[in-house]
Amino acid sequence: MKGPGLFSDIGKKAKDLLTKDYTYDQKVTLSTVTASGVVRFFETERDTCSLYQGLTSTAVKKGGLYFLDISSVYKHKNTLIDIKVDTESNISTTLTVLEALPSTKLVTSVKLPDYNAGKLELQYFHDHASFATVVGMKPSPVVEFSGTVGSQGVAFGAEGGYDTATGKFIKYSAGIGINKQDYHAAFILADKGNTIKVSGLYHFDEKQKASAVAELTRKLSTNENTLTLGGLYAVDAQTTVKARLNNAGTLAALLQHEVKPKSLVTISGEFDTKALDRSPKFGLALALKP
Numbered sequence: 001m002k003g004p005g006l007f008s009d010i011g012k013k014a015k016d017l018l019t020k021d022y023t024y025d026q027k028v029t030l031s032t033v034t035a036s037g038v039v040r041f042f043e044t045e046r047d048t049c050s051l052y053q054g055l056t057s058t059a060v061k062k063g064g065l066y067f068l069d070i071s072s073v074y075k076h077k078n079t080l081i082d083i084k085v086d087t088e089s090n091i092s093t094t095l096t097v098l099e100a101l102p103s104t105k106l107v108t109s110v111k112l113p114d115y116n117a118g119k120l121e122l123q124y125f126h127d128h129a130s131f132a133t134v135v136g137m138k139p140s141p142v143v144e145f146s147g148t149v150g151s152q153g154v155a156f157g158a159e160g161g162y163d164t165a166t167g168k169f170i171k172y173s174a175g176i177g178i179n180k181q182d183y184h185a186a187f188i189l190a191d192k193g194n195t196i197k198v199s200g201l202y203h204f205d206e207k208q209k210a211s212a213v214a215e216l217t218r219k220l221s222t223n224e225n226t227l228t229l230g231g232l233y234a235v236d237a238q239t240t241v242k243a244r245l246n247n248a249g250t251l252a253a254l255l256q257h258e259v260k261p262k263s264l265v266t267i268s269g270e271f272d273t274k275a276l277d278r279s280p281k282f283g284l285a286l287a288l289k290p
Helices: 012-019
Strands: 026-032 054-062 065-076 079-086 091-098 104-112 119-125 129-136 142-151 154-163 168-179 183-190 195-203 210-219 224-234 239-246 250-260 263-272 281-288
Touching (some): 012 183, 012 195, 012 210, 012 224
Parallel strands (some): 026 281
Antiparallel strands (some): 054 065, 065 079, 079 091, 091 104, 104 119, 119 129, 129 142, 142 154, 195 210, 210 224, 224 239, 239 250, 250 263, 263 281
């Protein structure tokens, strides 16, 4: 989409480098798509599906418990339908329509049996501005809204949330983001003005093989500061390593390798450098795509 992006995009690149792909569970994701974009549910003597473009199965082991979900995606022109079923008998359906109106994106989500968790979201993108609003599907919904203006890599934005049941604002935030080719910076005042977040990401080369990131969070009500430093290095075209360390002494590292195009194996771990007697956390994720 064009324009300065949504408010949620401010500071997102730094956050992704610090948190994305880190996992401390065992996770396997399998996606199957035919050459024509048609999914085959199972490899049997005959094909069983001719509509879905993608089918993804995810199994996660957390402690001694196993969780499984299956999602299927169908795309037709500017419409995308995503249906997901999990082991807790939850059925989630998301309908996304691009360009329902010029420069807009409409997203409708429904979850059963908790139908009150459904939402309706409308996004609008302009060359120098973007707006988004989310309305919950229940009698007295929470209404969330955000707006961003900017150009040439500089964006100013704000967001808020209003609970129609209580007649009160439940959140409001404001931020400034700078996105350039070799660096990204963000300043966000969140949690009704109680939290300040400052982040910066720098790429050391044009191909972004090596990057460094820093994020400082300050809680004004408690004078609590959290500083997190991180980095990324691409060993080669298939292998990437990441690490992060915060001022509490928590050190985490990640190794991700592309075993074949679009298929990744990720190994990550975390331990407390100030409490070496505690058991470290380890995670393994395998994502297989055709």
